[in-house]
Amino acid sequence: MQLLLLGFGIKSKLYANRRALGQTVAVLPDGKGGWFTSLRPDSIRRELEASLRNLETEYVDLYQFHDPDPATPIEESWSEMHRLVREGKVRYGGLSNHPVDLIGKAMKVGPVISNQVQYNPLERNVEREVLPFCLRSGVGVLGWGSLAEGFLSDDFDHDALDPKDFRRRHRFGQPENVAKITKLRQAFGRIATSLGKKIVHIVIAWELMNPALTGAIVGIRSEREAREMIGGVGVSLSHEDMHVIEAALRIWGH
Numbered sequence: 001m002q003l004l005l006l007g008f009g010i011k012s013k014l015y016a017n018r019r020a021l022g023q024t025v026a027v028l029p030d031g032k033g034g035w036f037t038s039l040r041p042d043s044i045r046r047e048l049e050a051s052l053r054n055l056e057t058e059y060v061d062l063y064q065f066h067d068p069d070p071a072t073p074i075e076e077s078w079s080e081m082h083r084l085v086r087e088g089k090v091r092y093g094g095l096s097n098h099p100v101d102l103i104g105k106a107m108k109v110g111p112v113i114s115n116q117v118q119y120n121p122l123e124r125n126v127e128r129e130v131l132p133f134c135l136r137s138g139v140g141v142l143g144w145g146s147l148a149e150g151f152l153s154d155d156f157d158h159d160a161l162d163p164k165d166f167r168r169r170h171r172f173g174q175p176e177n178v179a180k181i182t183k184l185r186q187a188f189g190r191i192a193t194s195l196g197k198k199i200v201h202i203v204i205a206w207e208l209m210n211p212a213l214t215g216a217i218v219g220i221r222s223e224r225e226a227r228e229m230i231g232g233v234g235v236s237l238s239h240e241d242m243h244v245i246e247a248a249l250r251i252w253g254h
């Protein structure tokens, strides 16, 4: 079954649908306005217990580590995850942004249910190793940044962004890339029109056509965006549509 997950909030890293409650852990404020990653066992447990209190729940369905922590062996972190599973505080443990070698090491300690990775038509690096590995190994994949931070949404207008919006400084926001992405949106738009759908629906449908993808996380910012996304549930693309998109993506170097 494929899922469309709607992401609520960036810093809270909390996302939910009717049946599942999950969160990612590891990125902590460093007290100097920055962030650091910790997957030390005591930190994993402390953050989970704080979340259980905040959420007024006894367990989370899915607890995912955020970025890898180079200072802590994954075996130590993953052993703690499985202690939390055995204690009933977590139903399933997952990772995020972890490469194949770390997923493999974690799997030797205990099951890895998911890996959350950046995936959209403009960011396809995971297609090389991570997605095939996850598919072969039975690890579910949740894609983040599914709308390329909004660059692949219907009404995206780079010039109209607030001066402080991070997308003004984003790699995709450089003039040559804005021009290419505008052309790509037009290609997605032609397919959307032919199916009576929106560009955002076609972008998500393209992602979910990858057999490794279990779900696509969308960072909705308003009720309107949430309602709009729901209109795309169940859209699937024909081989011809996929071929047209693949051809259009050559402009982006894919």
Ligand SMILES: NC(=O)c1ccc[n+]([C@@H]2O[C@H](COP(=O)([O-])OP(=O)(O)OC[C@H]3O[C@@H](n4cnc5c(N)ncnc54)[C@H](OP(=O)(O)O)[C@@H]3O)[C@@H](O)[C@H]2O)c1
Pocket (backbone or CB within 6 Å): 007, 008, 009, 010, 013, 014, 015, 024, 066, 096, 097, 116, 117, 143, 144, 145, 146, 147, 148, 149, 150, 151, 153, 154, 155, 200, 217, 218, 219, 220, 221, 224, 225, 226, 228, 229
């Ligand atoms: N694991 C990780 O390392 C990691 C990293 C980043 C994010 N995430 C997760 O992934 C989620 C999604 O990522 P994201 O928020 O960075 O990127 P995203 O889903 O690619 O894009 C979010 C942007 O898309 C636009 N949007 C959403 N729904 C829309 C709709 N129906 N119509 C038009 N525009 C729409 C909004 O733009 P406007 O602001 O212009 O309305 C929003 O800012 C986050 O909420 C977070 O939970 C995980």
